[in-house]
Amino acid sequence: MSVILNSGEISRALRRISHEILEKNHGPENLLLLGIPTRGAYLSRRIAGAISEIEKINLESGTLDITMYRDDLRLKAPRTLLPTNIPGGSIDGRDVVLIDDVFFSGRTIRAALDALNELGRPKSVQLAVLIDRGHRELPIRADFVGKNIPTAKEESVRVHLSEIDSIDEVLIEGSSQ
């Protein structure tokens, strides 16, 4: 088990992503940040905080639960639903940025796109992730990446965030190094 990002590196990566989101969208006016629970929601809140600080505004962040849209529901016992919360009530016409911790097969994001489709019609949908570990199984890519980490499929990447794990760090484990 080894640490691949420490607390300082995580916060610098999130800060850079915040700037990139602002740059690509020409400002925060039409932005809607939606974190995918659990850890994506905390990252989304941090990015919203950073954007608010940079732009001297108050940008809220929301959450989008994708449980009901998963394609692997039949493979496991039912999962507990997590909250969905859309600041401003509607995604119609907004530039939605989905935020998740680890980008892997792409199936979570596919489910998130389905969930968004039920909620309305955004102007655009972008994707920000803290870690991109490869091994995509679907033609989906991220617009903003904290760090690309080449991994073996049997390894697992764990993101710990101080809000629930008491420490900020990204670990990789289960490898034969």
Place this chain on the structure above:
Amino acid sequence: MKHLLSIADLSKDEAIEVLDTAAELARLSEGTVKKFPTLRGRTVVNLFFEDSTRTRISFEAAAKRLSADVINFAAKGSSVSKGESLKDTALTLQAMGADAVVIRHGASGAAHQLAKQEWMKGVVINAGDGTHEHPTQALLDAFTIRRHLKENQGDLSGIKVGIIGDILHSRVARSNILLLKKLGAEVVLIAPPTLIPVGVAKWGVGVSYSLDDQIKSLDVVMALRVQKERMNDLYFPTEREYARGYGLTSERMKQMKTKSIVMHPGPMNRGLEISAESADSQRSVIVEQVANGVSVRMAVLYLTLGGATFKELASSGESL
């Protein structure tokens, strides 16, 4: 959850999980999401041996909002009226590939029988069996109470619920007593002695023969329907006398605490156990109970059928 046969089988945590799931589904349904793809390809059979409007429609709406296919089976006009047994009906449904059966039956224990005999592989959900239990009604009642008095969070500790009227014939009362106590609420049964079942002392609830004594202290006033169709004996002298002693009138409602609510599982006998003014008053959450019923039944269907079912997990060898 494998089946939902009775409240007695549920742990407190499982009950709260149903309520939390229902709360999230209700919130989403109030927004733009009217339909989820979650149960696409699953078949839910509503197997109703007794008359029912709201429970059957509520289960049907819940299953459809989760994209399940719904088959309604009413005993009247079916092969059951030709003398088919529950077993053969179950085998038929199994052959047709039912993933879940929602059963209402006049015999207490019918849902258990269906689940335990392994006549069919699917999930069994009890929608009322005789005078035994009606678990989804209790869950939707608890959900409604929690929504109004506990801000949709946690259990029901500190809430005092009065259940009034025909306790003897009421499966709703039995399920409600079990669930409310499990969730930490205080329950008092209020009825004439003839409508209180024998052995009620063991249930751990209060008993009172006077609504007027109790009404000032209740957070929830739950009136039950006087079930005329099950009353073969004389349990009270006249309907007028029952209404005078136990009917929820507007005079009695003036005695209630400021925040307390009025509930009724329906269908109501207006003028008997509840007056028309009380049923239509600001405090009444009776119509909301119906709406909440759909969310709670969606939660139950999701938690029993949404993931891999127990059988599928067992055959794939994955841990539960």
